[in-house]
Amino acid sequence: MSDSQAQQNKAPVRQERHDSVGVIVIDRPERKNALNAEVKATLVRCLREFEQDPAIGCIVLTGAGGYFVAGSDIVEMSTMQPTDHALQGGDQVFHVLRGLGKPVIAAVEGFALGGGCELALACDIIIAAEGASFGQPEIKVGIIPGGGGTQRLLRSAGKYKTLLWSLTGDRIPARTAYHSNMVSELVPDGTALERAVAIARQICAMPPLAVRAIRDAVRLGADASLEAGLAIERRAFERLFDSQDQKEGMRAFIEKRAPVFKGR
CATH class of the missing domain: 1.10.12.10 (Lyase 2-enoyl-coa Hydratase, Chain  A, domain 2)
Known part of the structure; x- marks a missing residue:
């Protein structure tokens, strides 16, 4: 099997277990971990499996290859109609995250843009590398955030920052996001997952x-x-x-x- 064929057959999301911590890794490097229907459906399945596993006390969500999630897959979205979104349940992963009984920590390296920013914001805690960047650039392709971006930004950073970022689509450096209450903790580049797992273990030791x-x-x-x-x-x-x-x-x-x- 060639390298390209192996890449095509590889699951876009994988699960790891670090003692009582369940780690979910989005691994779609050819698209910088962009969210498509397959990734979202697999995330829902992985989240529910860890939710039902009594050995898992906390979940960490991250991306492979130096990226969290560069956004939703525009190639897939470009031909979609309103009914497609309703039928495919594209926002289901955000509903599942909100309803989980176990804490979820986002470990963010690189980009967390569009749907990736919304995915991080749907988690309970966000650990971001200093070189990471967030953003809701949907306006640049003629749409708005549809996975909770405007509402979760509003509740963390406030009206004025939310409108600035959503109306311009500009990227938000991790340090700016931290000072705007979007990010729980900043860590050196390359250490977000390590720190997130350490915090998750600490939470798992609690009642x-x-x-x-x-x-x-x-x-x-x-x-x-x-x-x-x-x-x-x-x-x-x-x-x-x-x-x-x-x-x-x-x-x-x-x-x-x-x-x-x-x-x-």
């Missing part, structure tokens, strides 16, 4: 029920009034006092030993 409660409170509270958000937080706080992990965590603190959490 799973509390991890889920914090994520739910933050996600639901982001679109609620302060009073509603405080009520969501308080109810979750109270419910955790009925868990074995709460008893174990506080007992271990008093006994000055490491806790053993079981997610119950």
Whole structure:
């Protein structure tokens, strides 16, 4: 088999397991990991498999070849009609990410543009290399972001940055994204995945029920009034006092030993 044939037969997305951390790698180097229907469908399958795997406590999403995702596949999109988007469920991967019960960390090197920027923004934490760049350049090809870009940028960077970036389509350097609350942490080039896995391992060592409660409170509270958000937080706080992990965590603190959490 020739190298070109092997490349064509290679799956565009692969899964790796790093102890309790599930890593999903988009690996489509000939298109700088651009999202097409096959990639999106495979991402959905991989995310659901890790979600259902009790051995996996946290998920890391990244791209191979020095890129995260350079955007959606314009070649595929250029001939699509409105009904094609509805029938193919092109936004399903973003819905699945939002509904997962486990944290997802984006490890971004290189480009995270268009659908790639939206994919990162749909994650819970973004670790970006200093040389990475983000952006929503859809306006340059006659469309707008369709995977949550305008709304997630609005909720992280605010109205004025969102309109500037969305209306110009300009790239957003990682350091600018960090200072605009788009990025959780900046790291040296080539180390985003390593750092993301380290953070994921740290989260996996925490009590799973509390991890889920914090994520739910933050996600639901982001679109609620302060009073509603405080009520969501308080109810979750109270419910955790009925868990074995709460008893174990506080007992271990008093006994000055490491806790053993079981997610119950």
